[in-house]
Amino acid sequence: MNSPDHAAQVVGVHADDSAPAGAAGTTSVQRKGMAVTAQGYNFAYLDEQTKRMIRRAILKAVAIPGYQVPFGSREMPLPYGWGTGGIQVTAAIIGPDDILKVIDQGSDDTTNAVNIRRFFAATTGVATTERTTDASIIQTRHRIPETPLAEGQVLVYQVPIPEPLRWLEPSETETRRMHALEEYGLMHVKLYEDIAHYGHIATTYDYPVRVNGRYLMRPSPIPKFDNPKMDMNPALQLFGAGREKRIYAVPPYTQVESLDFEDHPFEIQTWDECCEFCGSKDSFLDEIVTDDAGGRMFVCSDSDYCGQRRAGQAHGGDAAAAQQSQQSPNVPGVPGVSDTPAAQPAETASS
Amino acid sequence: MLIAGDTLYAGFSDPVFDSQRSFRAVLEATSHPGRIIDVGTPIGAPPPLHPATAAICLALVDFETPVWIQAATDANTHAIENATEHAAESLSQFLRFHCSSPLAADPALAAFAVIHAPAHMPPLTAFSAGLSDYPDRSTTLLIQVDGLSTGRRVQLSGPGIKHTQQLAPSGIPERFWTEWRDNGALFPRGVDVLLICGSDIAALPRTTRVEMTCT
Numbered sequence: 001m002n003s004p005d006h007a008a009q010v011v012g013v014h015a016d017d018s019a020p021a022g023a024a025g026t027t028s029v030q031r032k033g034m035a036v037t038a039q040g041y042n043f044a045y046l047d048e049q050t051k052r053m054i055r056r057a058i059l060k061a062v063a064i065p066g067y068q069v070p071f072g073s074r075e076m077p078l079p080y081g082w083g084t085g086g087i088q089v090t091a092a093i094i095g096p097d098d099i100l101k102v103i104d105q106g107s108d109d110t111t112n113a114v115n116i117r118r119f120f121a122a123t124t125g126v127a128t129t130e131r132t133t134d135a136s137i138i139q140t141r142h143r144i145p146e147t148p149l150a151e152g153q154v155l156v157y158q159v160p161i162p163e164p165l166r167w168l169e170p171s172e173t174e175t176r177r178m179h180a181l182e183e184y185g186l187m188h189v190k191l192y193e194d195i196a197h198y199g200h201i202a203t204t205y206d207y208p209v210r211v212n213g214r215y216l217m218r219p220s221p222i223p224k225f226d227n228p229k230m231d232m233n234p235a236l237q238l239f240g241a242g243r244e245k246r247i248y249a250v251p252p253y254t255q256v257e258s259l260d261f262e263d264h265p266f267e268i269q270t271w272d273e274c275c276e277f278c279g280s281k282d283s284f285l286d287e288i289v290t291d292d293a294g295g296r297m298f299v300c301s302d303s304d305y306c307g308q309r310r311a312g313q314a315h316g317g318d319a320a321a322a323q324q325s326q327q328s329p330n331v332p333g334v335p336g337v338s339d340t341p342a343a344q345p346a347e348t349a350s351s
Numbered sequence: 352m353l354i355a356g357d358t359l360y361a362g363f364s365d366p367v368f369d370s371q372r373s374f375r376a377v378l379e380a381t382s383h384p385g386r387i388i389d390v391g392t393p394i395g396a397p398p399p400l401h402p403a404t405a406a407i408c409l410a411l412v413d414f415e416t417p418v419w420i421q422a423a424t425d426a427n428t429h430a431i432e433n434a435t436e437h438a439a440e441s442l443s444q445f446l447r448f449h450c451s452s453p454l455a456a457d458p459a460l461a462a463f464a465v466i467h468a469p470a471h472m473p474p475l476t477a478f479s480a481g482l483s484d485y486p487d488r489s490t491t492l493l494i495q496v497d498g499l500s501t502g503r504r505v506q507l508s509g510p511g512i513k514h515t516q517q518l519a520p521s522g523i524p525e526r527f528w529t530e531w532r533d534n535g536a537l538f539p540r541g542v543d544v545l546l547i548c549g550s551d552i553a554a555l556p557r558t559t560r561v562e563m564t565c566t
């Protein structure tokens with residue numbers, strides 16, 4: 001992560017300085033339905049002409065699955081690397097009735113996720129949630145939630161580098177030509193070199209996929225563990241790259257295949273361990289070093305998924321008790337670690 | 352406000368939220384081809400513009416997007432009656448006034464095309480299918496039809512459709528479906544279509560495959 005202090009400062013101007021801590025969200029919710037927020041910005045920060053331009057790009061992206069649509073990226077009050085592409089996509093689609101969830105590496109509590117959630121709370125007044133099932137829009141950096149998504153939900157990915165062929169071919173003109181001609185042999189050669197070198201495909205993040213049997217696409221730096229979730233997903237998946245000014249999409253119910261070879265089929269990461277907190281054997285696990293003596297444990301990277309499972313276990317599956325807090329904890333922490341059962345707020349969601 | 356005849360045609364009453372709602376309806380429709388979606392933004396529209404057509408234009412069209420309007424600049428206008436000519440004129444006034452959009456004389460140069468008499472529309476190949484390295488630079492056709500569920504039934508499949516989707520637009524010429532198959536063969540180039548009736552829309556993005564079904 002680069003310059004978190006700077007980002008926190010810039011966002012703070014909009015989210016915190018204009019109202020006492022904790023009050024910004026409340027004020028905005030009361031002002032729901034107004035086009036201009038208390039902070040004096042247009043709804044969702046972007047001006048209407050920019051939204052129209054991004055909306056047109058999104059519609060073409062959905063019509064051409066996996067193809068990168070260029071768009072005129074605008075300056076955002078966050079530096080590149082903090083998800084400006086995803087933020088612009090979310091800003092162009094979000095409306096007063098949406099419920100927004102923001103995750104960073106599976107967690108709702110990291111500085112990045114908290115800042116983006118505050119940004120939208122301040123500029124739109126929409127309700128936010130940490131529950132995957134309650135969200136109509138989920139903006140994500142580096143994970144797909146473990147809880148299956150449903151029709152009508154939109155998953156917005158923050159993309160640092162959109163072009164899957166970039167490391168093989170630096171020229172944009174040339175990569176566009178390769179996409180046009182479906183000339184993807186080089187990517188297979190690259191993956192096969194991995195096999196020759198390591199005995200297996202070494203790429204574990206941002207693993208390339210083919211969308212609807214046509215475009216080669218970078219799924220953003222999600223673990224390849226998440227790749228199968230993209231395939232035939234009922235939710236709409238939108239990808240925004242701010243620095244490179246590209247938007248692309250996977251419509252609902254669209255085939256997404258990870259590249260592989262007959263003798264080296266695609267495989268996802270697996271663990272011998274299960275989650276220390278909830279006991280899940282099916283979720284993506286982060287390894288946490290617990291002491292200087294080399295102690296370690298494995299915990300779910302998806303904090304909402306882990307929290308829901310623990311709440312269900314603690315209350316014998318009582319669905320009402322499984323509700324999580326809507327407010328983000330004030331202390332951004334390491335995913336999983338700050339999120340112990342004792343520290344978990346037990347308020348009832350108010351959506 | 353625009354005066355057409357004796358009627359005043361305002362734009363959106365709340366441009367920010369009405370644009371957002373109209374866009375989300377188009378996004379939902381495009382994400383689920385063939386599904387009938389209510390655009391749901393009440394708006395006055397000069398005939399023959401349907402309310403959904405007007406709402407979509409206000410939400411998506413501006414000075415960056417040349418619009419081609421059927422009949423106003425169509426070389427085949429002689430085939431269409433005078434009333435349609437008049438309709439095209441009030442329609443282009445509405446677009447110029449509310450969207451500041453330039454009018455495209457050539458459908459191949461249009462980002463959007465508004466078609467209110469599909470029986471007389473040019474072939475799909477007359478519009479822009481984009482370039483092979485920029486297939487997004489293609490025309491989106493807004494085609495007004497007489498109904499979305501009352502015509503001959505077609506079966507749709509492709510991205511956005513779990514299994515199959517039925518649609519029964521009426522007022523669309525038979526040749527359209529042949530042209531649509533040819534459009535699909537151009538992929539990733541191709542035009543995208545929104546079928547519109549009243550405040551309802553149904554999308555046919557270029558990826559949608561169409562099979563004629565027996566009734």
Ligand SMILES: [Zn+2]
Pocket residue numbers: 275276277278279280283299300305306307309
């Ligand atoms: Zn867990």
